[in-house]
Amino acid sequence: MIKIIYFASIREQLGLGDESLAIPPGVLNVADLSDWLQRERGEQWSAALGNISTLYAVNQEMVNARHLLQEGDEVAFFPPVTGG
Numbered sequence: 001m002i003k004i005i006y007f008a009s010i011r012e013q014l015g016l017g018d019e020s021l022a023i024p025p026g027v028l029n030v031a032d033l034s035d036w037l038q039r040e041r042g043e044q045w046s047a048a049l050g051n052i053s054t055l056y057a058v059n060q061e062m063v064n065a066r067h068l069l070q071e072g073d074e075v076a077f078f079p080p081v082t083g084g
Contacts, residue, residue, distance in 0.1 A: 031065035053080035
């Protein structure tokens, strides 16, 4: 199992703050997980997670989309950060 946490506008779009999920077959890294969630859960998920600028963290460390996942990981999805 992995724990997935959704932050800020992603959480608002999905209406979901976090969930636990068995790592789906064929999902090896963060990009695979994002693609799987979008493919399995549809348009709303694609809109929330499909931004090329989405940021990721695994076990509270910022990572790139190729970061390999392991059982027990905590994966976080963050929307792009803007400044002012």
